[in-house]
Amino acid sequence: xxxxxxxxxxxxxxxxxxxxxxxxxxxxxxxxxxxxxxxxxxxxxxxxxxxxxxxxxxxxxxxxxxxxxxxxxxxxxxxxxxxxxxxxxxxxxxxxxxxxxxxxxxxxxxxxxxxxxxxxxxxxxxxxxxxxxxxxxxxxxxxxxxxxxxxxxxxxxxxxxxxxxxxxxxxxxxxxxxxxxxxxxxxxxxxxxxxxxxxxxxxxxxxxxxxxxxxxxxxxxxxxxxxxxxxxxxxxxxxxxxxxxxxxxxxxxxxxxxxxxxxxxxxxxxxxxxxxxxxxxxxxxxxxxxxxxxxxxxxxxxxxxxxxxxxxxxxxxxxxxxxxxxxxxxxxxxxxxxxxxxxxxxxxxxxxxxxxxxxxxxxxxxxxxxxxxxxxxxxxxxxxxxxxxxxxxxxxxxxxxxxxxxxxxxxxxxxxxxxxxxxxxxxxxxxxxxxxxxxxxxxxxxxxxxxxxxxxxxxxxxxxxxxxxxxxxxxxxxxxxxxxxxxxxxxxxxxxxxxxxxxxxxxxxxxxxxxxxxxxxxxxxxxxxxxxxxxxxxxxxxxxxxxxxxxxxxxxxxxxxxxxxxxxxxxxxxxxxxxxxxxxxxxxxxxxxxxxxxxxxxxxxxxxxxxxxxxxxxxxxxxxxxxxxxxxxxxxxxxxxxxxxxxxxxxxxxxxxxxxxxxxxxxxxxxxxxxxxxxxxxxxxxxxxxxxxxxxxxxxxxxxxxxxxxxxxxxxxxxxxxxxxxxxxxxxxxxxxxxxxxxxxxxxx
Ligand SMILES: Nc1nc2c(c(=O)[nH]1)N[C@H]1C(S)=C(S)[C@@H](COP(=O)(O)OP(=O)(O)OC[C@H]3O[C@@H](n4cnc5c(=O)[nH]c(N)nc54)[C@H](O)[C@@H]3O)O[C@H]1N2
Ligand SMILES: Nc1nc2c(c(=O)[nH]1)N[C@H]1C(S)=C(S)[C@@H](COP(=O)(O)OP(=O)(O)OC[C@H]3O[C@@H](n4cnc5c(=O)[nH]c(N)nc54)[C@H](O)[C@@H]3O)O[C@H]1N2
Ligand code: SF4
Ligand SMILES: [Mo]
Numbered sequence: 199x200x201x202x203x204x205x206x207x208x209x210x211x212x213x214x215x216x217x218x219x220x221x222x223x224x225x226x227x228x229x230x231x232x233x234x235x236x237x238x239x240x241x242x243x244x245x246x247x248x249x250x251x252x253x254x255x256x257x258x259x260x261x262x263x264x265x266x267x268x269x270x271x272x273x274x275x276x277x278x279x280x281x282x283x284x285x286x287x288x289x290x291x292x293x294x295x296x297x298x299x300x301x302x303x304x305x306x307x308x309x310x311x312x313x314x315x316x317x318x319x320x321x322x323x324x325x326x327x328x329x330x331x332x333x334x335x336x337x338x339x340x341x342x343x344x345x346x347x348x349x350x351x352x353x354x355x356x357x358x359x360x361x362x363x364x365x366x367x368x369x370x371x372x373x374x375x376x377x378x379x380x381x382x383x384x385x386x387x388x389x390x391x392x393x394x395x396x397x398x399x400x401x402x403x404x405x406x407x408x409x410x411x412x413x414x415x416x417x418x419x420x421x422x423x424x425x426x427x428x429x430x431x432x433x434x435x436x437x438x439x440x441x442x443x444x445x446x447x448x449x450x451x452x453x454x455x456x457x458x459x460x461x462x463x464x465x466x467x468x469x470x471x472x473x474x475x476x477x478x479x480x481x482x483x484x485x486x487x488x489x490x491x492x493x494x495x496x497x498x499x500x501x502x503x504x505x506x507x508x509x510x511x512x513x514x515x516x517x518x519x520x521x522x523x524x525x526x527x528x529x530x531x532x533x534x535x536x537x538x539x540x541x542x543x544x545x546x547x548x549x550x551x552x553x554x555x556x557x558x559x560x561x562x563x564x565x566x567x568x569x570x571x572x573x574x575x576x577x578x579x580x581x582x583x584x585x586x587x588x589x590x591x592x593x594x595x596x597x598x599x600x601x602x603x604x605x606x607x608x609x610x611x612x613x614x615x616x617x618x619x620x621x622x623x624x625x626x627x628x629x630x631x632x633x634x635x636x637x638x639x640x641x642x643x644x645x646x647x648x649x650x651x652x653x654x655x656x657x658x659x660x661x662x663x664x665x666x667x668x669x670x671x672x673x674x675x676x677x678x679x680x681x682x683x684x685x686x687x688x689x690x691x692x693x694x695x696x697x698x699x700x701x702x703x704x705x706x707x708x709x710x711x712x713x714x715x716x717x718x719x720x721x722x723x724x725x726x727x728x729x730x731x732x733x734x735x736x737x738x739x740x741x742x743x744x745x746x747x748x749x750x751x752x753x754x755x756x757x758x759x760x761x762x763x764x765x766x767x768x769x770x771x772x773x774x775x776x777x778x779x780x781x782x783x784x785x786x787x788x789x790x791x792x793x794x795x796x797x798x799x800x801x802x803x804x805x806x807x808x809x810x811x812x813x814x815x816x817x818x819x820x821x822x823x824x825x826x827x828x829x830x831x832x833x834x835x836x837x838x839x840x841x842x843x844x845x846x847x848x849x850x851x852x853x854x855x856x857x858x859x860x861x862x863x864x865x866x867x868x869x870x871x872x873x874x875x876x877x878x879x880x881x882x883x884x885x886x887x888x889x890x891x892x893x894x895x896x897x898x899x900x901x902x903x904x905x906x907x908x909x910x911x912x913x914x915x916x917x918x919x920x921x922x923x924x925x926x927x928x929x930x931x932x933x934x935x936x937x938x939x940x941x942x943x944x945x946x947x
Contacts, residue, residue, distance in 0.1 A: 201227030202669075208235050208771050209664035211249040212311045212642055213830055215383040215652050218245050219772065220252070222643070222667055229253030229643070229667075239775040240660050241385035246378060247828055251839040252642055256668075260836055260905050261624050262638035263674070273626065273636070278675060281635050282683065282693045288618035288634050289687060292591045298327050300590040301688060304577065305333040306597020307831055310542075314639065314677035315596055315622075316650035317738045320541040321678075321705040322595075325685035330558075330567070334597060336574045337604065338500070339381060340932040341508035343569055347553045348798035349516060351788030353569055354543040355533065357519070358382045358655040359495035360779055361390040363529035365399040366491030368484075370426055370515065371501020371936075375410030376825040380499045383534075383649075383656035388414060390657075400491070402484065404429070405501060406822055407850070407892055408885040419484070420887035422475040423820050423937030424506035426498065427808055429474045429481060430514035431465035436485035437521050438462060444489070446523035451784040454797030458517060461797070461805055473812050475887070489522055493529025501822070505936045507808055508927035513801045520796060525783070532779040533786055536653035537661035537762060538745040543654060544712070545788065546570070552790050555800065555929075561587045563924075565931055573931040575604045575923030582612040591618035593684060596639075600628040601832040601898055604921035604933045605873050610901075622680055625833065631903035639677035643667035648742050648767075659780075661746070662773030663764065678702075678737050702736050709741070713748060720748050721755065729755050739764060751776060804929050819855060821869065821938040823895040823917060832896035835909035847914030848881035850892040851942065856882045859944055866945040869893070871920040871938055877945055878915050891942060893917040895935070 207222040219238020223230045232253055234245035255261070265281030266273040276284070292300050303323075309315040323331065335343070343353040359367055361384055372380060379387040391414060394401055403412040404419050404426065412418035421429060437443050438459050445452060467481035474481070488494050496518045502511040516525065524530030548570075556566030562579040565572050572580075577599065581589045592613070600610045613619060613632035621630040624638045639645075647664040675683075675698075682701045687693060710726045710733075713719045721729060732755050733740055743764035746752050753761035767774065789795050828840040835841060849869060851861055861867055861880045868877050869891070878893060886892055898916025899909040918935065925934035 203227060203667060207667045208238070209643070209667060210647050210649070210662050211245070211252065212647050212649070213248050214311070214378050215380060216244070216246070216378040216385040216387070217241065217383060217649055217652060217662070218249050218385050219662070220245065220249055222253070224667060229256055235772065237772045238662070239773040240658070240662060244386035244389070247840060248830060248834060251837050254837045254839050255834070256641050256643045258836055260626070260907055261641060262626065262636060265638065266626060266633070266636040268634050278673065281637060284635050285620055285684070286687060286693050289591060292617050293688070293690065296590060298329060298688060299587060301328055301593070302577070302589050302591075303328055303331050303593040303595060304574070304597045304599050305331065305595045306599070306602070307334045308596040308833070310651050311649065312596065312639070312677065313645050313647045313738050315681070317541055317741045318678035318681045319595065322681040322685050325682070325701065325705065326688040328688065331571060332574050332577045333571060334574070334602060336571055336931055337504060337602060337933040337935060339503055340568065340571070341503045341512040341927055341930040342381065344509055344930045345513040345516065345801060347549070347569065348800060349513070349789070349795050350786065351790070352543060352545060354540070354651070354654055355786060355788070356381055356655050357516070357525060357531040357533050358657060359497040360529050360532045361387065361394065361657055362778065364394060364493050364495050365529060366488060366494035367391065367394055367399070367401045368404065368488060368494070368496040369401065369411060369415070370404040370496065370498040370511075371503070371505070372497060372499030373405070373409040373411045373825060375414065376827050378827075381655050382497065382499070383652050391415070400487065406887045406890040407824065409824075419476060419480065422473065423501075423822050423890060424934070425470070425474040425811070426502050426505070427507040427510035427514055428465065428470040428812060429476060430511065430518060431462050432467045432470045432481050433485040433488065433518060434458060434514070434521060435462040435465050436467065436482050437489055440486070442486070442489035443521045444523045445520055448520055448523060448525060448783070448794065451787065451792070452520060452794040452796050453791060454795055455521075457797035457802065458521070461802060470812065488518065493527070494522060494524050495519065495529070495531040497531065501936055504933055506811070506925070506927060506934050507804070508932045508934070509801055509929040510804055510808055517796060520794065526781045528778070533782045534654055534656045534779055535659045535750050535782060536656060537659065537749055537751055537767070537774060537776060538648065538653065538742060539749050540651040540654050541709070541741065541745065542651045568929070568931045571931070573926050573933060574599065575926070575933060577603065578605060578609040578612040578923065582608075582615055590616060592616055592620075594619070594621045594623065594629060595681070596623060598627055598629045598832045600901070601896060601916055601918065604918050604925070604935060605923035606898075606916055606918035606921070607874060608923065620684070622677060625836070626905040627833065628899065628901045628904055631901065637680050639680065640670050640674065644670045645676060646739070658778055659776040660773060661767065662770070663742070663767045665768070676737065699736060706730065706733070706740055706744070710744065720752065724755070800929060807928060819889060819891055819940050819942055821871070821917070821920070821940045822890055822892050822936040824892050826894060829894065829896055835897070835899060835912055836906045838908050841908055841912050845879060847878070847894055847897045849878040849942070850881050850883045850886050852886040852888045852890070853882055853884060854888045855891065855942070856880070859942060861942070861944050868943050868945050869920060869940050871922060871940045873922040874919050876915045876917070876919050891940065
C-alpha cells in the first residue's frame with residue numbers, strides 16, 4: 199500500500215561519530231533499503247553495516263512504541279497519561295519522605311546521539327534539581343574531561359587528530375576499525391588512515407591486541423594494559439633529553455613546560471620498558487619519529503581512559519602534542535569549530551572560577567565527586583546499602599548499566615531494591631526490566647536529527663540537519679517533552695498541571711540569558727528578550743537554530759544577515775562543509791590564567807601512584823575489552839541482520855597462555871576476578887599479546903524478563919560481571935575495565 203512517507207529520504211545515521219549520510223528508500227510505509235548517500239558533503243558515500251541495518255532497528259517488533267507499566271509482576275502497555283500518573287504514584291512517597299537526595303539519574307551513551315535527549319539533558323539536570331548523577335561517562339571519557347578542564351578550561355575542549363593532513367598518527371588504545379572513531383568524528387576513518395600511509399606518512403598503533411587498525415598500520419606495538427602513561431612519560435623524557443621539545447607558537451601561552459621537564463627526568467625508556475613490555479630502544483625510536491615528523495598527532499581513546507592511569511594517559515597525549523608543537527596546527531591535533539556549537543560544552547556556573555573536585559563524597563565508599571559525578575560503580579552500593587541517604591528512586595535515560603557498568607551483577611541485584619525506577623528507553627532490556635515505568639522515545643527515523651555534541655571534535659567544520667523519515671503519532675511525546683515533564687515532577691509539580699511549553703520557554707530564555715551574558719559569545723551584551731522574540735519554534739529545533747545563529751557562521755540575529763540559520767541549514771539536504779580545521783588557540787582557552795596549563799597540580803599529583811606501579815611485578819593475566827563493527831555497545835544485538843556469522847562473544851587468548859591451561863578453540867574457560875566469574879567460549883589467537891586476554895563488552899542477554907527476541911538467541915556473557923567496582927582511575931573516578939587481573943582455567947563441558 200502506498201504511504202505518504204514513500205520516498206527516498208536523506209538523513210544522517212545517528213549511531214556513531216562517523217555521522218554517515220544515508221539514502222533511505224521507503225516503500226509501502228516500510229524501509230525497503232538503505233544505501234550510502236554519495237552526495238553527503240561529510241561522508242561522501244561511506245556507510246557501515248549498522249547504518250544499512252537501521253530499517254530493521256526501526257521495524258524491530260521489540261522496540262517499544264507505548265509506555266510500559268509494571269503490573270502483577272509483568273509489564274502492560276498503557277497510555278501516556280496513565281504512565282505519568284503511575285510515575286507520580288511511585289515518586290511521591292520517595293520525595294515526601296526523603297526529598298531529592300534519594301533520587302538520582304543514570305545517563306547512557308545514546309543520549310549523545312539523539313536529537314532530543316542530547317539537548318534536553320542540559321535542561322533536565324538543573325531543572326529537576328537532582329543533586330547527584332551517574333553516567334556512562336565514568337566508564338568512558340571522564341579522564342579526558344578532567345584533563346581538558348584543567349589544561350584548557352573546558353571539559354569538552356578536546357582536540358582531534360587532523361587525519362587528512364597528518365604525516366604521522368600515533369593511535370593509542372583505540373580501534374577505529376571497529377568503533378569508526380571516537381572523540382574523532384570522521385567518516386571512513388580507516389580510509390583516511392590508509393591515505394596517510396599512501397602519501398608517505400606513518401601510522402603506529404599502541405595496543406595489547408593486534409586489532410583491525412593495527413593490521414592496517416605500519417607498526418603495531420603491543421603494550422601491557424594500563425602502562426601508557428609510563429610509555430608517554432618516557433617519550434617526553436627522550437624529547438627533553440635529546441632537545442626535541444619544539445612547542446613553537448604554543449610556548450607563548452603555555453605554562454608548566456619546566457615542571458614537565460622535571461617530572462619526566464626519572465622516566466627514562468629503560469626505567470619503563472619492563473613495566474610497559476616494550477623494549478627501551480623501541481620507545482626511544484618512536485619518540486624520535488614523533489619529533490621528526492613534519493606534522494604528527496598522538497591520539498588516545500578508550501584504552502587510554504578506562505584503565506588504571508586514565509587521567510595521566512589522557513593528559514600525556516596532549517602533553518606530547520604540545521611539546522612537539524603539534525597541538526592546534528594543521529596535520530596535528532586540532533580543535534573543531536562546528537557550525538552549531540553544543541550546549542554540552544557550556545561550563546556549568548559552579549566552575550566559573552575554575553575546576554575543583556571532591557566538593558562532596560559518595561555515601562558508601564566516600565568517593566569524591568569529579569565534575570559532578572561519582573564513579574558509576576558507586577551506584578549499586580548507594581542504592582543497596584541501608585542507612586540514611588540511600589538512593590530510592592532512579593531514572594535511567596538511554597542507558598543499560600546492568601550490562602555496561604562494572605560489577606554489573608551487583609547493580610542488577612541493587613535495582614530490585616529501588617522504590618521507584620523510571621526508564622526513558624526504547625527497549626525492555628537487562629536494565630529496564632527492573633523499571634516501574636518505561637517511557638519510550640521516538641525511533642531513529644521518527645525524529646529529526648542533528649548531532650549536538652559530536653561535531654565538536656569533527657575533522658572538518660561542518661553540519662547537517664536531517665528531517666524525520668516517518669511521522670509519529672501526535673499523541674506520543676518526544677523525549678525532550680518527557681524529560682521536561684519528569685524534571686517538573688521531581689520539583690513536586692502535579693502531572694496534570696505541567697505545561698511543557700512553558701518550561702521549554704523558560705529553559706530557552708535562561709539559555710539565551712546565559713549566552714548573551716558571556717562576554718565572549720557572539721551575542722554578548724545583546725538584549726536577551728529581543729533574541730528570544732526573534733527565535734521561532736520550540737524544543738530542540740529552536741535550540742539548534744540558536745546554536746547555529748550564534749555559531750561561527752550564524753546570522754547572529756541580524757548582525758550577519760547572510761549568515762546561517764536552521765531554516766537555511768535545512769535547504770542543504772546534503773549538509774554544509776565549511777572546510778578543514780583551523781587553529782583556534784589561544785582564543786579557545788578558558789583557564790583562569792588564560793594559558794594552557796601543561797602541568798596541573800591535580801594531575802601531576804598522580805604521578806607518584808604511577809611511580810609505584812613501575813616496581814610492581816605482574817605476571818598474571820589481565821583482561822581487556824573490545825568492540826565489533828556490527829555491535830553498538832549493548833543494544834544492537836536484537837537486529838537480526840547484524841547477528842549473522844560466527845560467535846563474536848569469545849575470550850581471545852594467546853597460544854602461549856592457552857597451552858599451559860589446555861585451552862582450545864571453541865572450548866570453555868572460566869574467567870575469574872575478585873568480583874566474580876563467568877564462563878566464556880575460547881578463541882585462541884595470536885592477535886593478543888601474551889599475558890592479556892580479551893572479551894567484547896555489551897553482551898549477556900540471557901536475563902529473564904527482557905524482551906529481546908534476537909539478542910536472547912545470541913546471549914554471550916557480560917564481561918562487566920568480573921570488572922571490580924573498586925578499580926578506578928583515581929583522579930577521575932573513571933572505571934578501569936581494561937587491565938583487570940584475572941585467572942583463566944579450562945572448564946570441562
Ligand atoms: N567492560 C566494558 N564496559 C564498558 C565499556 C567497555 O569498553 N568495556 N565501554 C563503556 C562505554 S565507552 C560506554 S559509552 C558505555 C555504554 O553504556 P550505556 O550507555 O549504559 O549502554 P548502551 O549499551 O549504550 O545502552 C544504551 C541504552 O539506550 C537505549 N536506547 C537506544 N537508543 C535510544 C534512544 O534513542 N532513546 C532512548 N531513550 N533510549 C535508547 C537502549 O535500549 C539501551 O538501553 O559502556 C561502557 N562499559
Ligand atoms: N561498532 C561499534 N562502534 C562503536 C561502539 C561499539 O560498541 N561498536 N561504541 C562506541 C563508543 S560508546 C565508544 S566510547 C567508542 C570507543 O572507540 P575506541 O576507543 O576506538 O574503542 P575500542 O574499539 O574498544 O578500542 C579500544 C582499544 O584499546 C585497547 N586497549 C585496552 N587496554 C589498553 C591499554 O591499557 N592501553 C592501550 N594502549 N590500549 C588498550 C583495546 O585492545 C582496544 O583495541 O566506540 C564507539 N563506536
Ligand atoms: S559508521 Fe555505521 S554506525 Fe557509524 S554513522 Fe556510519 S553507518 Fe552509522
Ligand atoms: Mo562510549
